[in-house]
Amino acid sequence: MSTIAKDTHHDHEHKPTGLKRWFFSTNHKDIGTLYLIFALTMFFVGGAMAMIIRAELFQPGLQFVDPQFYNSMVTIHALVMIFGAVMPAGVGLANWMIPLMIGAPDMALPRMNNMSFWILPFAFALLLSTIFMQGGGPAGGWTMYPPLVLQTGDAFPFLIFAVHFLGVSSIMGAINIIATVFNMRAPGMSLMQMPLFVWTWVITSFLLIASLPVLAGAVTMLLTDKYFGTSFFSAAGGGDPVLFQHIFWFFGHPEVYILALPAFGIVSSIIPTFSRKPLFGYASMVYATASIAILSFFVWAHHMFTVGLPIKGELFFMYATMLIAVPTGVKVFNWMATMWKGSMTFETPMLFAVAFVILFTIGGFSGLMLGITPVDFQYHDTYFVVAHFHYVLLTGAVFALMAAVYYWLPKWTGHMYDERLGKIHFWLSAISANVLFFPQHFLGLAGMPRRIPDYNIQFADFNMISSIGGFAYGLTQLLFIYIVIKCALGGKKAKSVSWEGARGLEWTVPSPAPFHTFETPPKIRKEMLENG
């Protein structure tokens, strides 16, 4: 144990108790825990909706739900997974780990931190309550395109305000992360010594601050179009429904990197640990992340190739999209080079991280295909798209988040999780997720449209396989809950350096990390750093 760890032990814990501890919290670890529990809960809420969708698609014809309800499930599933599960899980990890990784006592703005968490349950109360309203939940897709979305029933203003509310939460979270990283690093830790997870989160925060207000603007225009007679998205008044798509995707494409960059950061921590080698090409990783972020603001119209853009626009956005493959390729190359000739072991976090590299790359390749304008004319709005974004989001972002949980659980709880169960969870997840999403590529290429509860008989076999994979994946996640709870309650004691090859400041504090850490800044020595 290092000197820092001893220091914190002398301190009285000064820990509030009861409801106050959670509602009034200013502690980054408590708030991080709240975020993570919330995210896991929403993962199951969104997952339940996915199960309804897959049940309906198990066979052709309408079996269980009516089409309106089906579409509201598709819409809310997506909103819940993106804004309720993946983003909060990322912010939760940032809360827990960034102060530990940079040797800070807490986040820079702890009260705002608390607010950005507590907004989430209330925003989702607004959103989820719509399912029970007159006219049902929003059913126009998470992209909320007008004029369709303007036909939403009573759910409409709730949807808009929920989006506003979630935006407020994310922006506050992002501001907090930036202030923390730029202002709270332990003396002696330069920017280029920060773990990549910290880097990816700063860059993600820039994306959040620059893109979420634009979404807020877009949905505000929807609101005034519906209730105040403005005509932003109505050609009859000189506006254009396509304008919404431009504004939405100006937010939307950076948003997909908001989901993906923290995942990049996570695997960039995990792969070196279990390869027992420092990360290959640290600086190029930082620059690649930054380039991806910047480029992500110039590719939005690749979601709109088929709406009738001028040909120059189609070309520009195609080439810009192709360009993103370059920094992404740099990252994948570096991860592989890190593993090259390493003394690798495959504990659960590493399994998820390696699966991430492979499966995210598959999702990246299908994305590349979709980015080619003439090709997208064929694939647009088919199940090929659904397969693509689930590879990057589920086997990408979610797998990385799972890896992170397994990797840092010992630090959070002070116990090792059950490795055997963890491996079972991994293999069942990896296999079922591929059974679930791989056939959807074929469905899409054969022309099955997305967002439709019924389909032609020719698609029946692949859909049944996909649904079976879906149910298996859903069931497997119950095992994850069991593993996490079991680990929280007990298990083999975790050492402060819980993994043999682990480096970085977070491993210099005891496991479980005490309530307060780094109250006096640590003295940085090179060998303590993750990328030292």
Add this chain to the structure above:
Amino acid sequence: MASQEVYYVPDGSKWPIIATLALFTSFLGGAVWFNGGDIGKFILLIGLAAVTYMFYGWFKDVIKESLAGKYSKQVDVSFRMGMGWFILSEVMFFAAFFGALYYAREFSIPWLSGEGQGGHNGTHEFLWPAFQAAWPMNVMPDPSRYTQYTNVIPAFGIPALNTALLLSSGVTVTLAHWALQKNNRKSLCTWLAATVLLGIIFVGFQAYEYVHAHQALDLTLKGGIYGSTFYMLTGFHGFHVTMGALMLAVILYRSVKGHFSKKDHFAFEAVAWYWHFVDVVWLGLFIFVYWI
């Protein structure tokens, strides 16, 4: 407490959760109201009252802590970063509306009038062949659904005056800052008061302009894309000026009470930044909405 030697990690606070509940109540009220439920108005009112109370209480606590000397230099930097990035997010919010304005003028209106797409523009040919591009566009593609206005607000009338007002208020707030740096309290208060006054006059003019536009020119939110962009941009800006003037008034009050010192005056600077931000947005409005 050890943490204070290095970084002030504040104790738990009830304000974040109150803020959340207050915003939630407001959103809930607004949504119920939009759906035609009259009770929504009252819920919204309660929510907004709670928001006001929250701002009052939260800032009161922070000011107390600040006066008690709890905030170190480093905390000050965190606050500064927080405000700076918050302003950037506001800039991006306005960017969405400026983007809409640009798109309407550069793309949707010319296309609706038949330009582009190799001369075969279906929307124009089949839906509204009579439509001709114009800006300000007071004949809509489908005139039956929108109100036609007789004229728009010319740039070189009230708007130009307002530009002068806001620009001078940017100067006065800087003079106030200089006074503060020279520890000249009297001049600080005077220049701040002048800034607040200019802000109020600006809002007053803007309100007058709105009334005039509505009543004399028939220009409303329903006035097609011109009316939409005009009112949404100037409206959000006007709201920001109002907020800024309010914040300045609070700073004036605190200055009169003797708060702030030569070195320590984050709140003053934050509000001054905010004020410059609304100033710059106004320049954008003046040029792109009123003038060209």
